[in-house]
Amino acid sequence: MAIVAKSSRFSKFGRPVLAWGVGLMFFFPIFWMMLTSFKTDADAVKPEHLIWFTPTFENYLNMTENYDYWRFARNSVITAVLATAFTLCVGIPCAYAMAFNPSRSTKDVLMWMLSTKMLPAAAVLYPMTFITKSAGLFDTHFLIILVLSLINLPIVVWMLFTYFKEIPKDIIEAGQMDGVNTWGEIKEILIPLAWGGIASTALLCFIFCWNEAYWTVRLTTTDAATLSKLIEGNRAPEGLFFGRLSAVSAAAVGPIVILGWFCQKQLVQGLTFGAVK
Amino acid sequence: MGRIQLKSVTKSFGDVQVIPPLDLTIEDGEFAVFVGPSGCGKSTLLRMIAGLEDLTSGEIEIDGTIATHVPPAQRGLAMVFQSYALYPHMTVRKNIGFPLRMAKMAQAEINQRVETAATSLNLMDYLDRKPADLSGGQRQRVAIGRAIVREPAAFLFDEPLSNLDAALRVGMRLEIGELHERLQTTMIYVTHDQVEAMTMANKIVVLRAGVIEQVGSPLDLYHRPQNEFVAGFIGSPKMNFVTGPEAEKHGAATIGIRPEHTEVSMSEGMWKGRVGVAEHLGSDTFIHVHDTGVAELVTVRVSGDIAVKHGDTIYLTPQVDQIHKFDTQGLRL
Numbered sequence: 141m142a143i144v145a146k147s148s149r150f151s152k153f154g155r156p157v158l159a160w161g162v163g164l165m166f167f168f169p170i171f172w173m174m175l176t177s178f179k180t181d182a183d184a185v186k187p188e189h190l191i192w193f194t195p196t197f198e199n200y201l202n203m204t205e206n207y208d209y210w211r212f213a214r215n216s217v218i219t220a221v222l223a224t225a226f227t228l229c230v231g232i233p234c235a236y237a238m239a240f241n242p243s244r245s246t247k248d249v250l251m252w253m254l255s256t257k258m259l260p261a262a263a264v265l266y267p268m269t270f271i272t273k274s275a276g277l278f279d280t281h282f283l284i285i286l287v288l289s290l291i292n293l294p295i296v297v298w299m300l301f302t303y304f305k306e307i308p309k310d311i312i313e314a315g316q317m318d319g320v321n322t323w324g325e326i327k328e329i330l331i332p333l334a335w336g337g338i339a340s341t342a343l344l345c346f347i348f349c350w351n352e353a354y355w356t357v358r359l360t361t362t363d364a365a366t367l368s369k370l371i372e373g374n375r376a377p378e379g380l381f382f383g384r385l386s387a388v389s390a391a392a393v394g395p396i397v398i399l400g401w402f403c404q405k406q407l408v409q410g411l412t413f414g415a416v417k
Numbered sequence: 418m419g420r421i422q423l424k425s426v427t428k429s430f431g432d433v434q435v436i437p438p439l440d441l442t443i444e445d446g447e448f449a450v451f452v453g454p455s456g457c458g459k460s461t462l463l464r465m466i467a468g469l470e471d472l473t474s475g476e477i478e479i480d481g482t483i484a485t486h487v488p489p490a491q492r493g494l495a496m497v498f499q500s501y502a503l504y505p506h507m508t509v510r511k512n513i514g515f516p517l518r519m520a521k522m523a524q525a526e527i528n529q530r531v532e533t534a535a536t537s538l539n540l541m542d543y544l545d546r547k548p549a550d551l552s553g554g555q556r557q558r559v560a561i562g563r564a565i566v567r568e569p570a571a572f573l574f575d576e577p578l579s580n581l582d583a584a585l586r587v588g589m590r591l592e593i594g595e596l597h598e599r600l601q602t603t604m605i606y607v608t609h610d611q612v613e614a615m616t617m618a619n620k621i622v623v624l625r626a627g628v629i630e631q632v633g634s635p636l637d638l639y640h641r642p643q644n645e646f647v648a649g650f651i652g653s654p655k656m657n658f659v660t661g662p663e664a665e666k667h668g669a670a671t672i673g674i675r676p677e678h679t680e681v682s683m684s685e686g687m688w689k690g691r692v693g694v695a696e697h698l699g700s701d702t703f704i705h706v707h708d709t710g711v712a713e714l715v716t717v718r719v720s721g722d723i724a725v726k727h728g729d730t731i732y733l734t735p736q737v738d739q740i741h742k743f744d745t746q747g748l749r750l
Contacts, residue, residue, distance in 0.1 A: 308502065310502035311504065313469050314502035314503075314563075316469065316489045316490060317469075317490065317496045317516075319490035319520055320490065320519050321490075329504060332506040333505065333506060
């Protein structure tokens with residue numbers, strides 16, 4: 141009799157249970173935040189109203205009327221979209237060059253780019269604050285777009301590099317023989333072929349930009365302040381106003397959660413760095 | 418016109434010199450085949466002609482103009498890759514028309530040229546398909562179509578038939594041969610398969626470790642191999658080499674006898690041996706003979722209907738006028 145692999149009891153029952161368990165664990169904070177956002181600040185801290193309470197829209201109405209939610213949302217959209225676009229404009233040619241015309245130091249450059257992510261942001265907080273203030277860039281869209289782009293550039297280049305590496309070099313060379321210049325190679329061959337990878341990279345970059353809080357909170361006051369700043373502004377030192385804070389947070393992460401939900405497939409592909417085709 | 422001249426061309430990867438100084442001229446309209454074992458530098462040489470690989474030193478002339486530093490697209494050469502290298506996101510029509518579109522040709526002219534090429538390659542029914550929906554042979558024809566439409570000065574083929582199955586390979590070999598007859602354009606073809614080289618070439622360039630071992634017509638190489646390497650590489654089955662006293666009788670360090678130049682008898686002959694494996698191909702039979710005392714294994718080629726089996730005693734007599742003689746350095750005497 142031929143010997144065939146049998147699926148273990150774990151893969152039949154244990155794995156789904158584990159998967160659901162982990163899934164629920166990750167979802168719970170969002171669920172709890174949504175739940176709390178419909179409680180009054182008073183209800184939010186009362187144990188007897190943990191699950192049973194009278195839902196209210198007060199926090200949401202309050203947010204749009206008193207805190208100018210839409211201005212923060214608009215700033216978030218502007219900075220995240222433009223930073224993603226700028227990052228791709230720089231990242232695509234960069235990853236293209238490294239994937240198809242590597243030099244001896246390409247691997248080192250890639251490692252070096254990644255190493256910049258190892259620097260704690262706090263280490264450069266003071267220089268960044270002083271430089272941007274004296275350059276008159278503090279609290280401008282331009283600054284936030286620049287900062288978000290630079291923060292995400294290493295990871296974007298890495299991801300694009302991995303995707304581009306999967307394109308056979310022959311196809312690029314066939315393009316060269318067929319009379320395509322460098323820009324043509326990128327436009328006519330590379331982008332159409334790596335479209336899926338570029339889309340998931342862009343999506344991830346957008347999410348990172350949207351959620352970035354360290355710099356957007358510290359380098360803005362009002363004009364370029366994003367939703368992160370709005371959340372920060374509602375954080376009371378005494379730990380009160382949980383309802384209000386939850387509503388602001390829910391309104392801030394809502395758009396990105398919905399976007400992520402619709403693009404699940406690309407996101408999974410992006411997070412596995414092209415390992416899953 | 419497509420006369421290609423290589424002058425003292427060298428190529429090194431890091432400290433490793435893969436091609437020592439090399440000179441070669443390929444005349445206009447010639448079908449030149451670079452052949453040699455894997456790693457001999459034949460593909461590197463082709464890619465240097467194409468411009469996909471830089472030269473370490475030396476010069477490449479195409480039609481009398483120095484093209485050493487001209488980018489691939491402006492050399493007027495077209496290349497067919499082993500992997501076909503079609504653009505997977507484009508239809509067959511777009512693939513074939515791509516070089517013309519890049520040359521900013523008018524759309525009407527592109528269409529007309531694409532259709533002419535597609536007709537000659539039997540691709541008219543597939544013009545709106547993507548490469549993924551084509552068979553290997555069809556993909557290769559699209560790759561050839563993409564090369565033809567440009568009317569290049571020369572075609573470069575990099576092992577184009579390696580990914581095809583045996584039957585298709587024979588068919589495509591003929592098609593490429595006919596294409597050359599029809600267009601009379603210079604073609605440079607790289608292969609490790611000496612049968613492809615023998616059947617298609619006007620001029621064969623045998624390479625080993627980046628060095629040209631011999632240049633000549635297929636029959637030149639077959640009848641007058643310059644050294645043992647070429648003698649062993651060209652011809653199938655391989656030439657038998659004999660050293661020792663048997664070779665000394667002919668005043669050589671080594672003698673070579675092709676399997677088809679040996680007489681076979683069951684009763685008498687020069688060398689007595691024992692039949693190992695007999696491969697019956699129908700038209701021919703290849704007999705591998707052991708224990709001859711002159712070489713470990715001697716292969717002979719006889720007509721198809723000989724009745725021999727494993728273990729039979731057999732006598733071999735080489736045709737004296739067909740013996741190739743080599744000195745201690747392996748060079749032809």
